[in-house]
Amino acid sequence: MGLNFKPIPADVSPVILAAQARSQPPSILDLQIDLKTRTQELLFPDAYALEFFTCSREGLYEIALNSFVQQDVLVCVNGPLSKQWLDISKNMGINISILDANYGNVFSHLQLEKKITEQDFDAVCLVEIDPFTGIYNDLPALSAMIRKHLPDAIIIADCSASVSNVQPLKFGVDADIILSCSEISLGLPPGFGLIALDEHANFKALGNPGKGWYLNLNRALLMRNNPGISPIPYPLLYALERQLDEIQFEGIEQKIQRIRQLSETIKTWAASKGFQFLSDPQFTAPNFSVLQSLPQFTPMDLIGFLESYGIVIGSCPGEMKDTFFVIAHMNMTTEKDLDHLFFAMNRFLSDYDTRRSIPKSNWYNPVKKIL
16 A cells, blocks of 8 residues: 655545445434534534534635625735635635735734734634645734734634644634634545634624525524534545544644654654755644755656655645645654655665656666556
């Protein structure tokens, strides 16, 4: 079996995949209600409410914007994920103001303060960790400034790449709403999303009927636990149930510490080989390493080579794809997995003629790929 270090969709362990093969439960709705309670208690213990949706991360963005933005929204963009806040807002015809930072950089507190003192916003949209830049935004510090100048604004945080991998945000302080899709830091198959709210956000959602039918938080809250609602596909619920078991067995703090250790292992290896991180070490996420390829080869050279070992790493979108690659080390990744990755990458660096994109020795067959 191969190793998957891609950020999106992230690796799904065999035990999670196997859990989906169970037969249909007597009541899907009862299973869903039970898992809402377990998810909230384990991952969002200070949330006021939590809802599940069968949708992508982009669908969660649309739900949040539909529910909490009446006039103006501030979108903070410093990576491909946060740029999607911008793209979706534009398509929904929402009045947008942008706080922009170069990919790989954090937001300037002075620029943020200028934005939020010049204009009122219904909501501020942020991404805690962007897997394609490796940036770990300091949401508690940013939120403190927003609370100071815009106490009524709703702070919406996309934590799809951070839930259960880093210290959780505090509801009502660091964020009012936390979104997470299933296929990044939760380590589940794609197609499932959740929205957790504090009491302030829950009150506002109940007071705004929104638009549309399914991607409508107001309707979901009013119809919650109603037999008439469309349930989440039960294989995804079984996958979530098993993942919660795994997280609970290891312990949240222990899992966070393990991922930090994996990050340090990657940093040590990368430094020994001359690789540079895209982001500043002070703001680098512990579960993603976005590295600049060395001058002798492109990311696609490396990606193609690793596939012959049954190893998959991530490529970056847009113009970044010719310069940077991503190694995701989260969820159930182990030190042994990294040892296999380093072996293959060391082989590439020593035995691959990067200038001519051909192997130096005849043991390598670029046609044979083990996925």
